[in-house]
Amino acid sequence: MRVRVEQTPLPGIGVRHDLVTSSGRTVGVVSHRNGRRDLVLYDVDDPDACLASIPLTDDEAEALADVLGASLMLGQLAGLRQQAAGLLTEQMAITAGSAFVGRRLGDTKARTRTSASIVAVLRDREVIASPGPTFQFEANDVVVVVGTRAGLDGVTAILAGEHG
Amino acid sequence: MHSTTTILLVEVGALLFALGMLGRLGRRVGLSPIPLYLLAGLFFGRGGPVPLSAGEQFISVGAEIGVILLLVMLGLEYSASELIGNLRSAAPAGAIDAALNALPGAGFALLLGWGWAAALVLAGITWVSSSGVIAKVLGDLGRVGNRETPVILSVLVIEDLAMAFYLPLVTAVLAGVGLVGGLKALAVAVVTVAAVLVMALRYGGTISSFMSVRDPEALLLSVLGLTLFVAGVAAELKVSAAVGAFLVGIALSGQVAHHATEILSPLRDLFAAVFFVFFGLSTNPADMPRVLLPAFGLAVVTMLTKLLTGYLGAKRVGIALPGRLRAGLALMPRGEFSIVIAGLAVASGIEPELAPLAAAYVLITVVTGPMLARLTDYGWFKAAVHRMATRRRRPEPLPAGE
Numbered sequence: 129m130r131v132r133v134e135q136t137p138l139p140g141i142g143v144r145h146d147l148v149t150s151s152g153r154t155v156g157v158v159s160h161r162n163g164r165r166d167l168v169l170y171d172v173d174d175p176d177a178c179l180a181s182i183p184l185t186d187d188e189a190e191a192l193a194d195v196l197g198a199s200l201m202l203g204q205l206a207g208l209r210q211q212a213a214g215l216l217t218e219q220m221a222i223t224a225g226s227a228f229v230g231r232r233l234g235d236t237k238a239r240t241r242t243s244a245s246i247v248a249v250l251r252d253r254e255v256i257a258s259p260g261p262t263f264q265f266e267a268n269d270v271v272v273v274v275g276t277r278a279g280l281d282g283v284t285a286i287l288a289g290e291h292g
Numbered sequence: 293m294h295s296t297t298t299i300l301l302v303e304v305g306a307l308l309f310a311l312g313m314l315g316r317l318g319r320r321v322g323l324s325p326i327p328l329y330l331l332a333g334l335f336f337g338r339g340g341p342v343p344l345s346a347g348e349q350f351i352s353v354g355a356e357i358g359v360i361l362l363l364v365m366l367g368l369e370y371s372a373s374e375l376i377g378n379l380r381s382a383a384p385a386g387a388i389d390a391a392l393n394a395l396p397g398a399g400f401a402l403l404l405g406w407g408w409a410a411a412l413v414l415a416g417i418t419w420v421s422s423s424g425v426i427a428k429v430l431g432d433l434g435r436v437g438n439r440e441t442p443v444i445l446s447v448l449v450i451e452d453l454a455m456a457f458y459l460p461l462v463t464a465v466l467a468g469v470g471l472v473g474g475l476k477a478l479a480v481a482v483v484t485v486a487a488v489l490v491m492a493l494r495y496g497g498t499i500s501s502f503m504s505v506r507d508p509e510a511l512l513l514s515v516l517g518l519t520l521f522v523a524g525v526a527a528e529l530k531v532s533a534a535v536g537a538f539l540v541g542i543a544l545s546g547q548v549a550h551h552a553t554e555i556l557s558p559l560r561d562l563f564a565a566v567f568f569v570f571f572g573l574s575t576n577p578a579d580m581p582r583v584l585l586p587a588f589g590l591a592v593v594t595m596l597t598k599l600l601t602g603y604l605g606a607k608r609v610g611i612a613l614p615g616r617l618r619a620g621l622a623l624m625p626r627g628e629f630s631i632v633i634a635g636l637a638v639a640s641g642i643e644p645e646l647a648p649l650a651a652a653y654v655l656i657t658v659v660t661g662p663m664l665a666r667l668t669d670y671g672w673f674k675a676a677v678h679r680m681a682t683r684r685r686r687p688e689p690l691p692a693g694e
Contacts, residue, residue, distance in 0.1 A: 136442055139378055139449045140369045140427070144437060158437045161550065168437035173678070176439040176615035 146170075165189055197255040201248050204257065205274070217272065218280045219250070220287055224267040227289040234261030242282030244275025303347040307336060311565050322432070324425045324662065326627050327655045329565050333572015334580070334651070344573070351570050358567030359632050360523045360537040361560040364515075366423065366452055367541015368549045368556075372492035375542065378449045385443065385605035386450030389623075392597040394419040400590050409465050410643040416458055417634055417650050418594040422627025422658065423448045429622060429662045433669065440606045440615035444622050447605055455629060456485045456539070459532040462633065466640035467530065481531060488539040500548040508555055515544070515552045516559070534632060564628070571631050572651065574638055579648035587652035595657060595664075598623040614677050618668050625661030630654050 136144045138158070146156030146168070154170040164183060171179040184192065205217060222228055228236065238246055249256045249263065250270040256263070265271075273283050311332055315325040336344050344351075379386075397418030401411035426448065430436055457478060464477030492499070503514050519540045526536025544552060602620030611619065634650035637643065667673055 137374065137377070138436070138442055139374045139445045140423070141436060141445065144442075146437075156437055166437060170437075174612065174614050174674075176611050177618070178434055178437040181434040181437055 144168075167192075194255070197257055201255055201257045201272075204247055215274055216277060216280055217274050218284075220271045220273060220284060222265050222267065222269045222271060222287065226265075226267070226287060228265045228287060229267045231265060232261060233259055233263040233265065236283070236286050238273070238283050238286060241286065242275060242279040244273050244279030244283050246271055246283070247274050248272040300347050300350055303344045304350060307332070307344065307347065307351075307569065308562075308565075311569065315565075322662070324428065324625075324627070324658055325565070326422075326425065326568055327658050329568035330572045330631075330651055330655055333569040334575060334577045335572075336569070337573035338576055348573065351566055351573065354563055354566035355570035355635070356533070356567075357520070358560075358563035358565075358570075359534050359635070360519060361556060361563050362567070362628055362632070363534045363537040364519045364541040365553060365556060365560050367538040368544060368553045370449060370452070370542065371545050371549070372489050372496065372542055375449060375453055376489065376493070378446050379453065382443075382446035382450055382605075385447055385601070385608060386454070388604055389447050389451065389601045390419060390454065392601050393594055396590070396593050396597060400586075400593075404586070404645075406643050406646075410637070410646060412462055412465055413633055413637045413642070413646060414649075416455075416462060417626070417630040417653065418590065420451045420455065420626065420629040420633075421448060421598065421623045422625045422629065423452065425625040425627045425658055425662065426622055429625070429665050433666065435618065435622070438615065438618065440602075440611045440619040443605045443609055443611065443619050444602065447601065447623060451629075452538075453485075456535050457481050459535050459633075459636075460530070462636060463532040464530060466636060466642060477530060480529075481535065484531065485535075485539065488543055492543045492545065496543070496545040499543050500546050503544070503548045503552075505547050505551055508551070511548070511551055512555045515540075515548075515556065532636075567635075568628075568631060571635055571638070571647075575647045575651050579645065580652055583645060583649040583652055587649050588656060590649075591653055591656040591660075594626075595624045595661070613680070614668060614674075617677075618665070621661075621665045621667060624657060624664060626654050626657045 131147050133145050133147045136146075138144055142158060142160040144156055144158045146154055148154050153172065154175060156168045156170070158166040158168055158181070160166075163186070167182045167184055168178045169180045169182075171177045233246060236246070238244055246259065247257070248271075249259050249265075250272065251266065251268075271283075271287070273280055275283070311325075311329060314328040314332060318325045318328045336342055394415040398411040398415035400418075401407075401414040406414070426444065430441060430444070435441055460481035461474050461478045465471075465474040467473075469477070503511055505511060519537050522540050523533035523536040526539075527533040541549075599617075599620035602618075602623045603616045606616040606619040630650060631654055634647060634654075637650075638647045
């Protein structure tokens with residue numbers, strides 16, 4: 129389900145991103161031009177007013193993003209494991225000399241060829257969960273793949289460039 | 293020579309220290325320092341209890357630099373694309389703002405029998421809200437994320453852009469060139485501002501790359517030097533130094549603008565304080581009681597018109613009632629621009645009662661404005677709004693923004 133994030137410029141201050149959750153609450157982030165950011169929660173009774181505006185430092189924002197991203201990925205992996213036994217998870221590194229550096233995830237055609245899925249990419253201690261087909265690989269990315277043994281071996285082969 | 297310099301050091305030093313203490317006191321009470329600086333100027337000026345003597349020339353130059361720095365920082369805050377983008381979307385709100393707030397000022401001046409030049413000046417004084425004070429109030433009250441805040445900010449941006457045309461017009465009119473000369477100056481200003489905006493949009497990166505970002509000292513000297521130079525040239529061409537500084541701020545963008553803002557802030561704080569004090573210094577406190585009542589009346593009328601401006605602007609983009617009131621109340625304070633315009637009038641000496649009226653007017657609005665802005669946070673207000681809302685139909689879902 130696509131979530132619509134609205135972007136509103138605040139002239140002289142920065143930019144505000146907000147989204148409305150399915151439960152009807154609105155949450156947003158105000159990114160100041162000087163690097164500061166505020167997490168804002170809107171009032172239920174008065175949807176134009178901020179109920180709380182919490183300033184976050186860079187580290188706090190990173191930690192929050194990690195917690196949200198990690199819980200998302202763990203949720204996906206746990207969900208997969210529950211659905212089908214016999215599925216394995218493996219982490220594969222895209223080395224600097226790999227043919228896929230700078231190419232898109234869709235070019236691997238991993239799911240079509242092997243029925244294994246690339247569920248996340250780890251880059252610089254950052255978790256990018258559910259990368260789309262337009263996602264571009266960079267050197268030293270670690271790809272998290274889920275599939276059967278045969279599927280995982282197939283993806284290893286693709287990433288090593290054997291099927292071109 | 294020596295004795296004048298030492299007296300100057302003693303007086304200016306004591307003055308700045310007093311301003312610092314006043315500012316600190318003001319912050320404790322939640323008051324903007326601007327009215328305190330004005331009052332300090334009244335206290336230490338001609339006709340005041342403790343008149344300063346040696347420092348006046350130094351302070352007057354400092355005041356001029358203060359205006360220039362205020363305007364260049366304003367220009368640095370906005371990028372050319374922001375200005376133009378805002379212009380398109382918020383133009384109707386800006387037009388309402390101009391009509392509702394400039395006309396009472398002009399009308400008031402004509403009512404007092406002051407003539408067209410003074411009417412033009414007073415129109416500008418009542419028109420422009422103080423971006424600095426309002427930004428601080430929004431930050432303090434945690435309203436930066438509110439949905440009516442972009443409306444408030446757009447109105448302020450359009451006012452600031454309008455000043456780029458208004459200041460040259462008023463400078464020319466005050467110089468006594470009459471209506472035709474004023475229109476000529478306005479035309480020159482329009483062409484210059486348009487040219488700078490186009491240049492900033494297309495070549496902004498190239499211009500900024502001339503300034504070194506890595507060396508703060510070099511950046512400080514080059515940006516400050518460029519600003520003063522352009523401001524001086526603009527003043528020579530009778531386009532008004534303030535507009536020249538504003539255009540320099542617009543022309544710089546990106547990292548350079550960001551670093552320049554950081555470096556120039558302390559200087560701006562110092563010279564802006566000197567500017568406000570200087571205005572107070574050149575105003576005779578003995579003239580104040582006479583204009584207090586008219587200033588109060590003008591303040592009440594124009595604060596109501598600002599409330600209406602914010603209300604209509606927020607209504608246009610679909611904000612609910614509480615947000616509309618918040619927008620209107622936030623726009624009430626007048627501050628730095630009003631004093632800048634009044635300062636121009638004082639320098640040209642057109643209407644002696646203008647300065648004390650402007651000082652009283654700004655003092656009233658800049659003190660009561662932020663206090664009134666907190667009105668919507670009180671429990672009784674929220675309860676009343678809730679009652680009114682439930683009495684009518686429930687408001688339909690509102691789109692946010694344009």
